[in-house]
Amino acid sequence: DGMGGGAGSAGMRRIASGISLSGLSGAGDDVGDTTASVASTYTGLTDTKRGKTTPMEGREGGLLVLRALCEIVGRKAEPFVVPFLAAALDESASSSGAVREASEDAATAVVALANALAIPGVVCPVLFEALKSPEWRVKVNALERLAQCATTAPRQIGKLLPRIIPVVTSEVWDTKPQVTKAAKDALLQCCRTNANPDVLPAIPAVVDAICKPSETMKAVDELKGTTFVATVDGSTLSILCPILSRGLKEKQALSKRSCCVVIENMCRLVDAPTSAAPFGP
Template structure:
């Protein structure tokens, strides 16, 4: 067949898949298209305008069968063309992420399988570009999309552990938000995915603590102090890498936000010990802003012991950052804190709250102190509400 003839047959197979009346028929037609693409090459796929065809199928709001067929065809083309399909696959990946939360069960199932195959076949640079898109799905408004992306994350941990390990510093904050999600199914999916996600870390000493890490990350109220104790007991032979820090830092931050000064002290001590074992400043840098913010708050604690150990932890962080100046990180953290405080004060003034209501809102804000992204906002709101509540 000429390239033009192959492209015509490929386009026809995709149309057949979209119009098929059953899941089996859609999958057969989609994989026939994938086989044609493999035989004819990427040029035929481009000539058939595969990317546009699949985008249209994914966007078929009133045709769940077409959306299922799009996911099946995506999988088949990834299998058939491999790296030659990566450019198109990345363009289509946001649609595949959205399909993880499709209202149709068969479309969701096909999208989940396609995502798993994509990450198992993708090159490391391609996977690195795709992970941020997947994380967008984890913070989507629709709970089904969050749940579906968490299920995909669980499968990726098995199918592409090395790719996931390298992206763990970006993945873990979003995973922590999913664990704290108020929707039961999202929370359950995050808890179910966490052991596999954490398990991709290859550092030998970190692996020995895997169970306590998973407990601390999924039930922080009950397991943070236990994890911090174990963390300080372990003798690390290997240098601590970025994926290991991705598990350790959320536990430390949770401890620093705890109102129990003993737990705060444990967190500072653990941070000092761990940061002294980090030989790569680039591995430390992504975690510096939240650590600086929480350690500076701890340095203002009422407890002299907490203040003392927090200063030591800040010093260890500065050493760990090496050529990356801790003062620059501190300045950025302080600038962000001032911006949040200014916006909080402006918002509170516009509300016109009575003292009793202001006190109640302050208590509500305080309940978010233990959460990753809302802790700075919580602190700023409480500070802005305090004068009104006392008036």
């Protein structure tokens, strides 16, 4: 019988018991063999596409297994479950509400389990690829997982901001309000991982300006009143340059002058030319 992700831990235990996983938490060093032995239960997530032969109950069960492996086995299951993140995200577009709920729960569990060092090279590329999906629910799930990464791996996300901001900003203009909201939330969470203490108080205003061009000069005025002391790196520039670039295109000379003041204050603290190079003309 199909059970949604909301069935809770009792539901997962029944699923686990049904596929001989009742002793999963004690699998220890044999977790690889244990995981492989149940792989056939959920390979349909990657071997088939939605709408084909795999029944909804099978997809939901596979997602519940994936979540159970993350939550019951823990770290030892990481190498075996992270490769299924893309498939779990894809199931967000299912016509079944139970499968969609299980998809979100499974993807959340996988990201929570992933080592912080795997976020830049393994998890984020999967999330970026999911944002290319034509299905809006897949995008929302991916954006929510990106915001989750900002909590579980803030240092790694902070360094990845030059790549993250352009990708997420493009989703702010999606026609679906759910995607727009998820993109703004993800952008705010990711930008808050920036390690520059001078910029941190202005982050909400900057994110508002990214999402609403009419708020650009309000953000610039807040930055104009900022005293820059800490080193300005590529992560900080990736947050501020889009707003400053837009401000320089304003017709009013006063607006352009305000942007120039901020740029002058910042540029003195850029130690590495390679940090500024991607944002030059």
